[in-house]
Amino acid sequence: MVDAFADLSTPLVADACLRADVPLRSAPSGIRAVVPGHRLAGRALPVRHYGSVDVFLEAFGNAEPGDVLVIDNGGREDEACVGDLAVLEAAAAGVSGLAVWGLHRDTPELVEIGLPVFSYGSYPPGPVRLDQQEPDALTTARFGPHLISTADFVFGDSDGVVFVPADRVEEVLAVAERIRRTEREQADRIRAGRTLREQTRFDDYLARRAADPAHTFRKHLREIGGAIEE
Numbered sequence: 001m002v003d004a005f006a007d008l009s010t011p012l013v014a015d016a017c018l019r020a021d022v023p024l025r026s027a028p029s030g031i032r033a034v035v036p037g038h039r040l041a042g043r044a045l046p047v048r049h050y051g052s053v054d055v056f057l058e059a060f061g062n063a064e065p066g067d068v069l070v071i072d073n074g075g076r077e078d079e080a081c082v083g084d085l086a087v088l089e090a091a092a093a094g095v096s097g098l099a100v101w102g103l104h105r106d107t108p109e110l111v112e113i114g115l116p117v118f119s120y121g122s123y124p125p126g127p128v129r130l131d132q133q134e135p136d137a138l139t140t141a142r143f144g145p146h147l148i149s150t151a152d153f154v155f156g157d158s159d160g161v162v163f164v165p166a167d168r169v170e171e172v173l174a175v176a177e178r179i180r181r182t183e184r185e186q187a188d189r190i191r192a193g194r195t196l197r198e199q200t201r202f203d204d205y206l207a208r209r210a211a212d213p214a215h216t217f218r219k220h221l222r223e224i225g226g227a228i229e230e
Contacts, residue, residue: 001153002066002096004173005041008180010159016176022168025152027099027161028075028144031118034107038116040097040156042068043166044148046141048134049073049081049102051127056086059138060093068154069095072141073102080123084109091115099154099161101143118156182225200224 005013010026017024033039045067047059059069069090073081082098084106090098097116103123104110110117140149146163148154153169155162164172186199197203205220 001043001169001173002041004170004177005039005155008155008173008176010155010157010162012176012180012183013155013162013164013172015179016172017162017164019179020168020172020175022165022172025146025148025163026144027101027118027146027156027163029160030120031099031101031156031161032121033156033158034104034110034117034119034122035114037158038097038118038156040068040099040116040118040154040161042066042096042154044068044070044141044150044152044154044163045095046070046139046148046150047072048137048141049127050131050133050137051129053082053086055133055137056082057089060089060095062138063090063093063095065094066096067094068156069098070141070143070148070154071098071100071102072143072148073100074142075120075144076102077120077123079103079125079127079129080105081127082117082119083126084113087113087115087117097154097156099143099156101141116156118161 045063047055049071080103082100082104087110100119104117104119105122107122140147148163151166152163153166189199190196208215
């Protein structure tokens, strides 16, 4: 999956989900890499945070090489739930990166460690609470409105993070690659002087829409083999 995602992007994966009729699940806007340019690709390793790093250490016992630790801290803005020691331990466990629904701290150390970490941003204080751990703390993690499990793959880049069901991930990435090739060809034609309106036969679309208001641009693009919106 890492190799397959190498030339792709989260927008392409998101568009491919739409094209393949796979539920689109994206992390809330604002989730970004601590180090610009870092990327994520791997199986989700979910964990819920309750105020102590012990749950992370427990999760690492279930880690497989290349997993992405997906941390549910409820999107909290009053504490940083992960810092340098947890990230170092993640690297030692073979984890390839972290996606945090919350905040991080120890930013200079995380930059030095180099393991990709995605979060809402940094915040100095750590937790002062200690909540009761739920039975499914190591089986699922909430990330915004989505429930993530080991049956999901995680992809992250400069545009954010998306989640794809493991049983559909190969199909989605193959569709994303086809969309990428089409879009690159369209971009090359624009640079060569052929406008996007010409390429997509936009006047034909407008005429068709005038006769049939239910005829959408997305449907038109699918009929002619274009790729812009998905």
